Structure formats: structure tokens, C-alpha cells
Amino acid sequence: xxxxxxxxxxxxxxxxxxxxxxxxxxxxxxxxxxxxxxxxxxxxxxxxxxxxxxxxxxxxxxxxxxxxxxxxxxxxxxxxxxxxxxxxxxxxxxxxxxxxxxxxxxxxxxxxxxxxxxxxxxxxxxxxxxxxxxxxxxxxxxxxxxxxxxxxxxxxxxxxxxxxxxxxxxxxxxxxxxxxxxxxxxxxxxxxxxxxxxxxxxxxxxxxxxxxxxxxxxxxxxxxxxxxxxxxxxxxxxxxxxxxxxxxxxxxxxxxxxxxxxxxxxxxxxxxxxxxxxxxxxxxxxxxxxxxxxxxxxxxxxxxxxxxxxxxxxxxxxxxxxxxxxxxxxxxxxxxxxxxxxxxxxxxxxxxxxxxxxxxxxxxxxxxxxxxxxxxxxxxxxxxxxxxxxxxxxxxxxxxxxxxxxxxxxxxxxxxxxxxxxxxxxxxxxxxxxxxxxxxxxxxxxxxxxxxxxxxxxxxxxxxxxxxxxxxxxxxxxxxxxxxxxxxxxxxxxxxxxxxxxxxxxxxxxxxxxxxxxxxxxxxxxxxxxxxxxxxxxxxxxxxxxxxxxxxxxxxxxxxxxxxxxxxxxxxxxxxxxxxxxxxxxxxxxxxxxxxxxxxxxxxxxxxxxxxxxxxxxxxxxxxxxxxxxxxxxxxxxxxxxxxxxxxxxxxxxxxxxxxxxxxxxxxxxxxxxxxxxxxxxxxxxxxxxxxxxxxxxxxxxxxxxxxxxxxxxxxxx
Numbered sequence: 001x002x003x004x005x006x007x008x009x010x011x012x013x014x015x016x017x018x019x020x021x022x023x024x025x026x027x028x029x030x031x032x033x034x035x036x037x038x039x040x041x042x043x044x045x046x047x048x049x050x051x052x053x054x055x056x057x058x059x060x061x062x063x064x065x066x067x068x069x070x071x072x073x074x075x076x077x078x079x080x081x082x083x084x085x086x087x088x089x090x091x092x093x094x095x096x097x098x099x100x101x102x103x104x105x106x107x108x109x110x111x112x113x114x115x116x117x118x119x120x121x122x123x124x125x126x127x128x129x130x131x132x133x134x135x136x137x138x139x140x141x142x143x144x145x146x147x148x149x150x151x152x153x154x155x156x157x158x159x160x161x162x163x164x165x166x167x168x169x170x171x172x173x174x175x176x177x178x179x180x181x182x183x184x185x186x187x188x189x190x191x192x193x194x195x196x197x198x199x200x201x202x203x204x205x206x207x208x209x210x211x212x213x214x215x216x217x218x219x220x221x222x223x224x225x226x227x228x229x230x231x232x233x234x235x236x237x238x239x240x241x242x243x244x245x246x247x248x249x250x251x252x253x254x255x256x257x258x259x260x261x262x263x264x265x266x267x268x269x270x271x272x273x274x275x276x277x278x279x280x281x282x283x284x285x286x287x288x289x290x291x292x293x294x295x296x297x298x299x300x301x302x303x304x305x306x307x308x309x310x311x312x313x314x315x316x317x318x319x320x321x322x323x324x325x326x327x328x329x330x331x332x333x334x335x336x337x338x339x340x341x342x343x344x345x346x347x348x349x350x351x352x353x354x355x356x357x358x359x360x361x362x363x364x365x366x367x368x369x370x371x372x373x374x375x376x377x378x379x380x381x382x383x384x385x386x387x388x389x390x391x392x393x394x395x396x397x398x399x400x401x402x403x404x405x406x407x408x409x410x411x412x413x414x415x416x417x418x419x420x421x422x423x424x425x426x427x428x429x430x431x432x433x434x435x436x437x438x439x440x441x442x443x444x445x446x447x448x449x450x451x452x453x454x455x456x457x458x459x460x461x462x463x464x465x466x467x468x469x470x471x472x473x474x475x476x477x478x479x480x481x482x483x484x485x486x487x488x489x490x491x492x493x494x495x496x497x498x499x500x501x502x503x504x505x506x507x508x509x510x511x512x513x514x515x516x517x518x519x520x521x522x523x524x525x526x527x528x529x530x531x532x533x534x535x536x537x538x539x540x541x542x543x544x545x546x547x548x549x550x551x552x553x554x555x556x557x558x559x560x561x562x563x564x565x566x567x568x569x570x571x572x573x574x575x576x577x578x579x580x581x582x583x584x585x586x587x588x589x590x591x592x593x594x595x596x597x598x599x600x601x602x603x604x605x606x607x608x609x610x611x612x613x614x615x616x617x618x619x620x621x622x623x624x625x626x627x628x629x630x631x632x633x634x635x636x637x638x639x640x641x642x643x644x645x646x647x648x649x650x651x652x653x654x655x656x657x658x659x660x661x662x663x664x665x666x667x668x669x670x671x672x673x674x675x676x677x678x679x680x681x682x683x684x685x686x687x688x689x690x691x692x693x694x695x696x697x698x699x700x701x702x703x704x705x706x707x708x709x710x711x712x713x714x715x716x717x718x
């Protein structure tokens with residue numbers, strides 16, 4: 001028998017006679033499979049897949065199309081009954097004299113924790129007597145609490161002074177922090193058993209101390225009595241002093257409070273100190289080098305270093321008019337080399353600030369609230385750069401040129417702007433003598449430059465001055481009368497150009513008036529005559545009769561109105577081009593669009609195309625105005641697995657109305673009597689396929705599994 005394959009689908013298309021192609025008859029033919037001698041057809045590789053050749057194994061023989069065994073065995077004459085054994089740890093079997101009188105022994109050991117085997121009668125009884133049942137209620141014994149029932153909620157309360165329960169983490173911490181076990185010293189435990197206040201009992205804080213038989217105090221406070229005497233720990237009034245004894249018994253005595261204006265003066269031996277009213281105001285001071293806190297001096301002090309008249313190394317005093325007289329007030333100063341940086345002054349900065357160097361510097365004055373009204377700084381710029389003075393808020397007050405100075409005075413004790421300061425400046429360039437005057441740059445000459453300089457400008461009569469370089473003047477040649485001046489470019493003198501008759505006159509006429517030049521986008525007027533060789537952007541041109549010998553070489557006209565034949569049949573003509581995007585017209589006699597192109601028709605079942613493959617899938621269209629003629633050619637290779645109503649989508653333009661039509665050609669479709677389609681206005685680019693051209697939709701069941709052919713074309717309005 002020969003094994004062969006044949007396609008389920010038979011093509012009805014005739015051959016074209018091309019031996020280089022796979023013809024339909026080749027597809028329809030029965031294909032014989034070939035394989036090696038002594039092989040079988042099957043599959044050894046795991047999973048579904050192609051057939052494989054299988055080699056015949058030992059003991060088998062493939063001859064004349066029959067597979068037989070080559071093993072020669074004996075003849076079984078009898079089989080003994082199955083013998084059971086209990087040896088081993090697992091089920092096992094053995095066969096004796098298998099070719100003649102086989103005896104089969106099955107070993108079934110007794111099941112245990114280590115053996116797999118038969119359950120013994122004793123074990124069965126044990127397992128059979130195991131308890132079974134359903135929990136119906138669970139109770140709890142305090143402190144455990146149960147909600148009862150088959151699914152109880154078990155809980156326990158937190159332990160308190162009156163409730164048994166679990167120990168909270170807080171209580172655990174408390175108990176864990178309790179005092180560890182105390183080992184009592186000799187007599188301590190006995191003393192703890194004696195009532196407080198009795199002999200042998202512990203003494204409590206602020207409690208009675210009793211009468212110790214002996215006691216040594218290494219450090220005691222609040223005791224007024226020494227050596228067994230009696231007395232009191234506090235005075236009779238608040239903030240009083242306790243004085244040592246002045247009597248033979250050594251009794252303590254309380255010193256009365258002193259007033260805030262009194263000082264304590266010693267009373268001598270065996271006498272109390274006495275509070276005495278202090279003279280003057282302020283805190284008392286000691287002799288030597290006292291520190292005076294806001295002392296008030298009445299009159300000019302006298303003594304060493306003080307004199308009524310100002311002399312060297314004496315205190316200076318103001319006169320009756322608050323004036324202070326001195327030969328010279330010496331102000332401190334500081335010098336800074338400019339470095340294009342910033343110098344920030346404070347209340348402790350020197351009053352005079354000198355700046356030297358060859359570059360700039362910025363000076364920031366202090367916040368005026370730290371200085372006081374009338375506070376001054378004098379700044380001298382001895383550098384060759386500019387020194388800029390700013391307020392504390394970085395507002396510019398004065399840019400000081402080289403060799404200038406200025407004094408800045410606080411006039412507002414608040415604010416950070418320039419308004420808080422006033423300044424007076426001076427210095428800089430002064431008067432001098434000019435020794436010589438010159439001129440650089442051309443066309444100007446200087447006479448008697450060292451005494452009474454006279455400047456003279458020289459140039460060409462009728463010419464104009466211009467820059468012959470970036471810094472040099474020159475004069476052009478004489479300009480022609482009634483001519484236009486034309487620039488010569490960098491370094492080149494301007495010159496005149498000759499104009500045609502009437503040009504200069506036309507330049508003097510207002511645009512839009514007769515005789516004036518026409519500007520781009522301006523009014524053209526009504527020319528008496530003229531020849532157009534290249535005209536674009538004209539709104540309307542009326543062509544009456546035959547165009548003369550001078551024909552426009554090119555043009556772009558918005559509207560062309562002709563009363564005769566418009567002929568575009570020239571050898572290099574014959575084309576009318578429309579824009580890519582339609583410029584729609586409402587005029588019924590206006591052709592406003594033409595387009596040719598392709599589209600991709602897509603066949604779907606129920607909106608899907610899972611697994612569908614194509615042999616041919618093309619579409620084409622031509623659009624003239626609002627009429628579209630679309631055609632398509634579809635040929636499936638496999639229809640896939642999607643199911644449902646059949647549609648073709650992807651029309652290049654939406655239909656303006658709901659419509660229907662007939663499919664031009666179909667093949668391989670079944671149960672289709674009058675293939676057609678309709679387009680719903682709700683989906684204006686989708687063709688719904690019909691089996692009878694009326695209302696019954698095509699579905700995936702009308703299509704063959706493999707190849708299907710659908711071709712057609714139709715016209716519609718968009």
C-alpha cells in the first residue's frame with residue numbers, strides 16, 4: 001500500500017501552462033510520501049508534530065508489509081496459583097520457571113511506619129476505634145473567657161487590682177523595675193518592726209529624731225544649736241540674719257532685716273552688727289579698683305588725673321553749651337587695595353577708609369540702626385578705578401570716580417536703603433591748561449592747535465560724507481542732479497544711478513494715485529495697455545477671444561473666466577492639478593476635487609480576524625468631486641478562528657447616505673444565493689455582506705476554511 005496526501009480543497013482555476021510555477025493541477029494532485037526501507041511511520045518526539053521514521057528494533061521483523069516477532073520462546077504448560085509472602089519493606093513480586101510452569105510470588109509486608117503493605121487486624125481495630133464527632137460548644141474557665149458555640153471566640157482580660165487576667169506590657173515593665181531583693185544588715189529588720197517614734201525605730205524624714213546615745217554629724221544643715229544647746233533654725237522675719245551668741249550662754253540671736261538702702265556695719269566684739277543708711281545712690285562699691293555701675297557725679301570730680309581745665313592726661317569736660325574743646329580729633333583709618341571685591345563696614349570699622357589700586361571695589365555701609373544719628377564715614381578713592389558705595393540693603397548711594405572723596409552721614413536710624421544716608425563729595429579733575437588739540441577720523445582739520453584751535457571740515461562739492469572705515473570719515477564724489485543715491489556697501493562711497501524718464505516724477509506721486517508706482521499688494525489701477533509675461537495671484541482674468549502671440553509663460557490664477565474654449569491639449573500639457581485637501585465648493589457646476597489612490601480592504605467576522613491570513617488584499621479608488629468609485633480584490637489563505645457577521649472595512653471615504661450593492665465576484669463561499677452588501681450611515685466606511693442581497697448577513701460559516709475570493713467595485717457619494 002502506498003501512503004499519499006491530497007488537499008481537502010480542489011481548485012477549479014485552470015493551469016496557465018507555466019512550468020516554473022505551482023499550477024492549480026499541482027495543488028489538486030495526490031502527493032505520495034517517500035521513506036527509507038525497513039522504517040515505520042510514526043513520531044517519537046514529545047508533543048504534536050510532523051511524522052518521523054521509526055527504526056525496527058531487535059526481536060521484530062518487517063517483511064511483506066507485516067511486523068512480526070523474531071524471539072523463540074517456550075510453551076507454558078501450567079501456571080501455579082499466586083503465592084503470597086510478607087517479606088521485605090515494600091510490595092514486590094518474583095516469577096520462577098516463567099517459560100514452562102511459572103510460579104508467581106507476591107510479597108506483601110505488614111504495614112508499619114517504615115513498610116508499605118497490608119494493614120494488620122490489630123492496626124485496623126486501632127484506627128477503627130478512633131474518635132469522631134463535631135464540637136458543639138467550648139467553654140472557658142476564668143480568667144479564660146469563651147463566647148461558646150461551635151466557633152467560639154476565646155479571650156482573656158488584662159489583669160487589674162480586682163480582675164485576674166494576663167499581664168500587660170506596661171505592668172510587666174512596672175513589675176520588672178521593682179526593687180530587687182534586699183539583704184538587711186544587723187538590726188535593720190528588727191528596727192522595721194518598731195513603731196515610728198519609739199525607741200529603736202527608724203527615723204523618718206522630718207520626723208522625731210529621739211535622743212541618740214551618741215552621734216557624729218559629718219555634714220548637717222539647718223542646725224542652730226551646737227554642743228547640746230537649744231535654739232531656733234529660722235529668724236523671726238523673712239530674709240533675716242542669725243548672729244553668733246553674745247551672752248555667756250552662747251545663745252543665738254536674730255538680726256533684724258535691713259532696708260534696701262542700708263549697709264551692714266560691724267558692731268565690734270560682743271556686739272551685733274548695725275544696719276546703716278548708705279549715702280548716694282546705686283550699688284555700694286569696694287575700695288581699690290571698683291567697678292562703677294552708671295554712677296552719677298555731681299560737679300566735676302577732683303583728684304589725681306582730674307582738672308578743671310583740660311590738660312594732658314586729664315578728663316575732658318564739656319562747657320555750658322555742651323561743646324567739647326580739643327586741639328585735634330584724631331580719627332582712625334584703614335587702607336584697602338581694590339580687587340574688584342566688596343568691603344563691608346561695621347560699627348567697629350575705622351572712620352576713614354582709603355582705597356588704592358587699579359581696579360574697582362564695592363563698599364557696603366553698616367545697618368544704620370547699629371550706628372546712631374550723625375555717625376560718619378569718610379571714604380577716599382586713591383585708586384584708578386570706580387569705588388561704588390552702597391547701603392546695607394545693597395542700594396547704590398554714590399559711584400566715586402578716581403581721585404575723589406566723600407563723607408557719608410547717618411540721617412535715619414532705621415531702614416537699609418540709600419535714604420538713611422547723606423553724603424558730601426569732592427575731588428576729581430580740576431582746572432588746567434590745554435596744550436594741544438587734534439582731530440582723528442578724517443574730513444576735519446585743526447589749525448593753531450596749541451593756542452586758539454580752529455576746526456575746518458573739507459569735502460567734495462555736491463558729495464556726502466560717509467564712514468570709509470569704522471572710525472574714519474570720507475566724502476563721496478559729487479552726486480548727479482535728479483538722480484537716486486545708491487549705497488556702495490562697507491567702505492565704499494555712495495553713488496548716483498541714472499533713472500528712466502518719469503521715474504523721479506513717479507516717486508513723488510502718492511501710492512494709489514494716477515502716475516504712482518504700484519506696490520506689492522496695492523491697487524493696480526487701470527493700465528491703458530500692457531503685455532503680461534508672468535502673472536501670479538490675480539483674482540480674476542477675463543479671456544475674450546484668442547490669446548495673442550505673447551502668451552503668459554506661467555501663472556497661478558484664483559479664478560479663470562472664459563467665454564470660449566479652454567484648450568489644454570498641448571504636447572507638454574493636458575493636466576489639471578487639485579490640492580491635496582479638497583477646497584469644497586457649494587456651486588453645483590464647480591469641479592472642486594480629483595484624487596486617485598489605494599485602500600486596504602479588511603475582512604472580519606464579528607469584528608475580529610484572529611488567525612486570518614491573505615493571499616491577496618488590495619483596493620483602489622478614484623474620486624471626482626463628491627463621487628467615489630472604489631474597487632477591491634480579496635483572497636484569503638486561511639479564514640482564521642473569528643466568528644460572526646462578515647464585513648469589509650476600510651473604505652477610503654465615508655458614504656454620505658445609507659446604500660447597498662452587489663458583490664462582483666465570489667468563489668468558495670457556500671449557501672450564498674445573491675451576494676451583496678449594504679452600508680449603514682452609522683458606520684459609513686464598513687460594508688456589511690449579505691448572502692441573498694436582501695437582509696440575511698453572511699457569517700464565517702459561509703466561508704471555506706482556506707481560500708475564499710471576493711471581488712467588486714461600486715460608486716457612492718461622499
